[in-house]
Amino acid sequence: MNKTAESVWENCLSFIEDNITPQAYKTWFEPIKAVKLTDNALSIQVPSKFFYEWLEEHYVKLLRVALNKSLGNQAKLVYVIKMENARGKKPAFTEKIPSSQRSKVNSQDISMALNTKNPELKNPFVIPGIRNLKIDSQLNSNYNFENFLEGDSNRLARSAAKAVSAKPGGTSFNPLLIFGGVGLGKTHLAHAIGVEVKDKHPNKTVLYISAEKFTQQYIESVRKNTRNDFIHFYQVIDVLIVDDIQLLSGKKGTQDVFFHIFNHLHQNGKQVILTSDKAPVDMQEIEKRLLSRFKWGLSAELLKPDYLTRKKIITCKLYRDGVEISDSIVDFVAKNIKSNIRELEGAIISLIAHSSFNKEEVDLALAKKIVENYVHNSKKEISIDHIQKVVSSYFQMDIDTLQSKTRKRHIVQARQIAMFFAKKMTKASLASIGKQIGDRDHATVLHACKTVNNLTSTDKQFKKFVEDLDKRLVE
Template sequence: MSNTAKSVWNNCLKFIKDNIQPQAYKTWFEPIVAVKLTDNALSIQVPSKFFYEWLEEHYVKILKVALTKELGKNAKLVYIIKMENTYGNKQPFTEKIPSSNRSAVKSQDVDIPLNNKSPELRNPFVIPGIRNVKVESQLNPNYSFDNFLEGDSNRLARSAGLAVANKPGGTSFNPLLIFGGVGLGKTHLAHAIGVDIKDKYPEKTVLYISAEKFTQQYIDAIKKNNRNDFIHFYQIIDVLIIDDVQFLSGKTGTQDVFFHIFNHLHQNGKQVVLTSDKAPVDMQDIEQRLLSRFKWGLSAELQTPDFETRVSILKNKLYRDGVEMPEDIIDYVAKNIKSNVRELEGAIISLIAQSSFNKKEITIDLARVIVEKFVKNTKREVSIDYIQKVVSDYFQMDVDTLQSKTRKRHIVQARQLAMFFAKKFTKASLASIGSQIGKRDHATVLHACKTVDNLTSTDKQFRKYVEDITKKLSV
């Protein structure tokens, strides 16, 4: 039987080879092994579930044509997955081996075993040429739960992080998505989860990586024809922590490969932790199938810390650094720096530095000088919501009116100005700006920006609007 299966498959391969790129053929068809032929069903063995999904998504049509030429219109293709026990339900004209036969297809010569001992595995974190598959976690041990102080602003996210650290992959918080603005502690919490897991489960493979670095590794893998090695490397991770996942926006190739890696990890009970500057519902240019998976677990927001939490953060920082400071000065700093934890700690470090370098006593006057300079020199993050409020207040209307569908001239102009300033002061895409300002499309935003530019150069009164609002947003 196996010889017949091999000859049928070889004939299929000849047809496929003539119709696809050589590199694609080498990557996706050479590793396949024909196993058996029963009636009109050809069974083939593939290295992984990801492999199966890729063939089904990209080559199902050519497979169907090739097999139909060999076995007729009732041809079937049966996948035997070599290294996994997880099975999907995507079955166009193909099907996977039934569960009753799974034990029969487990192979002794698995290419990339999940126990991470294969010397063939290419680790993208080590210097090329060094045969090393040990995965360094890339975690910063200075970021821990002990110095991530709990408050109303972060209680849910911190509690979920602790639950994940206690039982990685075994809670309903998978994935755990931590989101919030700049400097609120997303990266700190992500590292703390990883550090705690490594402490409790030293045998687990934990990896922290930024989405930007993940993308660069993927690009390098494509250039070096190591795409499969890249995928297999990430499939062995027990706890994968991806920071700033919004960076994947618009990068369809990286999103596609991450989708398959995510599926593999999730289906095998591995833990995924993500951080983002926005909630999944607000992410732009991320594929829906990926966004839906982000929502499978828990999305926990980190908010701006309240006064009491800010005081606790400062006291903890001073205690760790072995520095004493009067209560009234701590209160003054906490009251005047509200935006985020990073700025708060930066201000206290500046205050300590000024005091020690200049041999000055830490007084309220010194604190006032430092805080004023710090706040002035720290660029405040301007959000689209804040821009809409400033513009609405300037024209003495509420935000709902500004976002409404009315065509009244003064409201339309206010809306166009909000879009113009959102493009100027934020990194949001045109589509994101439009969706947040009255659910408009990107073309409307583009038109609004051109209109504002034209009116600024031709209309003196309109130019004053632009100058006034610019001053308010730049304060």
């Protein structure tokens, strides 16, 4: 009997229905249509980008098991996204996306995963030896330039990123350091560069990695006495993208090895892209020789998006997900969620979810309720615990260190700043503040507040710390 797309999908649905709740099956699988079967690739049509993302996030392993049962271990799944309710005369938006290329596992492995409490089957990034140059770039193709919308807040960074992706290693933007606050698009832009380089220069070896993962790999190489292999591996990369480079702070061994890797890549015309939550001048416990190299190229800051950019982001997201929402509600959301793009997109997804689940139009009352969930934190009274968490995170230390008895200057100053904001932003007494921040007395808190005020007026660097933290605490 010849298999058709419909028959294969029917077999998949029978298996899926037995493994999830009826409500989940009705919501996420009944709306799907089988489109085409080519060799071992089954194409299925889903109603929106949001729908596709939900399936990939929550049901990709179940889908893989079902598909393997019908088509074998070489089966592939392709999503066809088609929204019929396009605006005006615009054609319906259609996009084909392959299911995420996760680690290849056999049916037995997946079946076991379905019965465990922790179904995550991660494919940890393993450093291949120098002879094995087939490298997984670790890139997310959903983060591209097409859906990174340009505005006044990101124009310089986006333009530099486009220039680098067109001519990696061949511009004066080497390294390119993209920095800015949480949720402003640093990681998105870094991935977009890698994705475009892979598209325009398929012969180039591209690698995206977080600074935290890089550090873990380095520690493992030291433990296994394979440090030279670790260095050699990174020296063959054409475009190296390191996310959250500020996390190398205080890690001397990792900084040293990264210094040598950076030098080799730069001297050989290879491209380095870095992201950070702060500018080089504000990075603490990063060696000067490394900081100087960060400044060789371009440091481009991502700022909070302005109103017009926020509105453009919302409109684009809604169109790509095939959802109609009135302009007045778009305006309301854009005007009220200002802190970062991540929260803005979170609010949009909540609106889309309500629209999809409840089969109803989004009205202003619903929009207000959702927006309140994202902005209520700024209206709440800030706690001393929250202040300590933000300050310790900013200075890259844990709360125990912040509260400790040490007299190291940078720790003392961090503790004094925490006390200063606790007095400024809470109703707690001096005695209560001191008690909660390291079991100090009220006189210590009073002295800390005076010290912070004095240093803010005389020390530009210290003033920058206080201003940065002031913004973060009210975000």
